[in-house]
Amino acid sequence: MADVFAGVRLLGPPVTDGEYIALSEHETVHLHEYTRIYAVPGLYEHVVQDRLRCTSPQVAVAGFLRAAASLGLEPGSMTVLDVGAGTGLVGELVRHAGVARVVGVDALPAAREASLRDRPGVYADYVVGDFLLGDGLREALRPYAFGGLVSAGAFGGTHATPRALENALAILPPGAPVAFTIDERWMDASDPDGFGAAVERLIADRRLELLERTRFQHRVTTTGEPIFYQLVVGRTAPVPAD
Ligand SMILES: C[S@@+](CC[C@H](N)C(=O)[O-])C[C@H]1O[C@@H](n2cnc3c(N)ncnc32)[C@H](O)[C@@H]1O
Known part of the structure; x- marks a missing residue:
């Protein structure tokens, strides 16, 4: 190639x-x-x-699998949502790891076309949509009982916004494992419009329980400088104890 x-x-x-x-x-x-x-x-x-040596798909999927294992969940019976699925790298990795079904969402029709062309059979469904635009996408995803969410490199900057992250998490049931990667520049909690503040809000409102938050080298720039991201791993609001 x-x-x-x-x-x-x-x-x-x-x-x-x-x-x-x-x-x-x-x-x-x-x-x-x-x-x-x-x-x-x-x-x-x-x-x-x-x-550019991008590692986000591998890092996000490994984080997702660690979260599922630590919660005692069996990937083989899970349907996972891949937000900003692109050409399907994340979907392919989770399927190889034994996840039963993965449903991709991406804002671009070209992403869906590329994924179906280059990785046919990986996604049970691949929906073109944006978690900001709400109802149409929610309707398209309604048939699926999602057991978790994984996303690599799809949030921040020119990509999906903090509100899109909150909307995506809201379609998961309580206790679902979640893993996503975000450029550390967008994780500064002092910016009220950034992802750092959004993650803090999700945790404070008990919509997300944090399991891991780690810094890693996402990729290098076109001139070879490292770009650092954070991997955020958690679970949606846990089921209350009896
Ligand atoms: C850097 S690519 C990552 C693709 C894939 N996750 C991977 O790791 O190979 C980011 C993807 O996020 C998608 N994206 C950006 N904003 C989005 C949004 N608001 N809703 C859904 N997808 C979005 C882009 O269209 C693009 O395909």
């Missing part, structure tokens, strides 16, 4: 408007121009996983 992408160049230094990749002499795209990137089979994986 690497030879196919021999002409792809990573462009830096990343400035406030982000990182770019040159797909050819004539075409340069922003790293987050997912519709274009997902249109080429394997391009996202080549750039983000192989060249």
